[in-house]
Structure formats: C-alpha cells, structure tokens
Amino acid sequence: MIRFNDITKIYQAKAAGHKRVVALDGVSFGVEKGEFVSVVGRSGAGKTTLFKLLLMEEKPTTGSVLYKDQNIYKFKSKHINNLRRSIGAVFQDYKLLPNMTVTENIAYVMKVIGATDMEIARDVPRILEIVELEERGQNFPEELSGGECQRAAIARALIHRPEVVLADEPTGNLDPYHTLDILKLLLKINEMGTTVILASHNREIINKLKKRVVTLDKGKIIRDEARGRFSL
Ligand SMILES: Nc1ncnc2c1ncn2[C@@H]1O[C@H](COP(=O)(O)OP(=O)(O)OP(=O)(O)O)[C@@H](O)[C@H]1O
Numbered sequence: 001m002i003r004f005n006d007i008t009k010i011y012q013a014k015a016a017g018h019k020r021v022v023a024l025d026g027v028s029f030g031v032e033k034g035e036f037v038s039v040v041g042r043s044g045a046g047k048t049t050l051f052k053l054l055l056m057e058e059k060p061t062t063g064s065v066l067y068k069d070q071n072i073y074k075f076k077s078k079h080i081n082n083l084r085r086s087i088g089a090v091f092q093d094y095k096l097l098p099n100m101t102v103t104e105n106i107a108y109v110m111k112v113i114g115a116t117d118m119e120i121a122r123d124v125p126r127i128l129e130i131v132e133l134e135e136r137g138q139n140f141p142e143e144l145s146g147g148e149c150q151r152a153a154i155a156r157a158l159i160h161r162p163e164v165v166l167a168d169e170p171t172g173n174l175d176p177y178h179t180l181d182i183l184k185l186l187l188k189i190n191e192m193g194t195t196v197i198l199a200s201h202n203r204e205i206i207n208k209l210k211k212r213v214v215t216l217d218k219g220k221i222i223r224d225e226a227r228g229r230f231s232l
C-alpha cells in the first residue's frame, strides 16, 4: 500500500555554514495494507523525516513515495486532499487545541472537512467510545492526564476513518502504565483493519508488540524483521 522507493532526503540547514544533513540515505521499504510496522532508531535516525515525506510536509531529495502504486508527489490537488484524509497522524505532544474540549477538538476537524452537525453528533461519541474516553468529552486538555490527551489525539486522528495511522513517538511523554494503554489502543485500531506505522526509540515498547520492526541508523535501514527485537 505504501512504498518508500530509494529515498534520500538532504536538509540544507538555514543557519550559517549551510551544513547539509543527510536525514535519509537510500531508504526502500514497503508497508502492506493492514500491517503494523514499528520504525525504530536513535534520535536523529530519520524516523520523523520518513513520516513527513508521507504526509507531504517534506519532499524527498531523490526517490519516490508511492501510495497504492501512485507517486504521491505527482498527485493533483484533489488526490492530495484524499491522501491527507486517508492518513491520520499522532504526535508525541498531542497537538490538541487547549481552548477547546475533547469533543470540540474532534468536532473541529470534522467541520474543517465539511461534516454536518448531525454527523458530528453521531460520530464523536462513537469515536470516544473506541478510545474509552466517553466520560471525558466535556473536559479541556489541561484537565486530562497525558495518556488521556493522547487517546483524545488518537480519536481525532481516527475521525476521518483513515486507512493508515502514523504515530510518531506517541508514548514519549507517558509513564509505563499509560504507554501500555496507548500501545493496546494502537493494536486495537490495527485489528480493526487500519494500517499502523509507529516510530519509537523505546526498546521495551517495541519488544512487547511482537510486530515487524524496521531499524534506521543514520538514515539507513540496517534491519527489517518480521517479529523484531529492537536492539542498537
Ligand atoms: N528542517 C530540518 N532542517 C535541517 N535538518 C533537519 C531538519 N529536520 C530534521 N533534520 C535533521 O535530520 C536528521 C533526522 O531527523 P528526524 O527528525 O527525522 O530524526 P528522528 O529519528 O525522528 O529523531 P527523534 O527520535 O529525535 O525524533 C537529524 O539529524 C535532524 O537534525
């Protein structure tokens, strides 16, 4: 479903000296529909860059990103919108709007894509049930624990019914208890049919999952294991 094809990404730093950073160096791998893949590697290995290329926030320097066999950088704008809707993204710092309740945060993204009030009233409670936040809809982010904030952010990412969920270090700010909670939720989402790509540098987490692990080191894939153990 997704294919990174011989991707090289070189950042040209804006600061004095114009130092070039090779963030990805000849990266090729594919993700099948319904897979759960973890991308692991030290800080700076290129994990977030990989996600940014798929979200079209950055362009590859060379190489191509295919989504359903089509080069996404050759998409027309209509297809770009469809692509963005079919990928839900979750980040370490949640990115919830602080002046809106959980329900409003989710309703807001639905409104942006033109959902009616009726659809919002129908879908928001359903999605809160999936992430087990039924009781927290009327709370503001600052009234929630980190784990609850992340579940709210995942609910928001799921509201478009994306085919793929990208989770970039989603448990980076969480204690072990909430970390497990979020992992279970990602596994549940995967079992419901969504493709999940998880970026993390937490060895314990990845070992627990017993899913495919792609290891990046300094922008190169050094390992790709079906049921990996993360080791660096
Ligand atoms: N906009 C940018 N300009 C210049 N260099 C960048 C930019 N974004 C990332 N880099 C560099 O590219 C490399 C890969 O960064 P990336 O954010 O993909 O790593 P990461 O694996 O996600 O790391 P972390 O685990 O810390 O999140 C790093 O050396 C980083 O400093």
Ligand SMILES: [Mg+2]
Binding pocket: 047, 048, 049, 168, 169
């Ligand atoms: Mg990162």
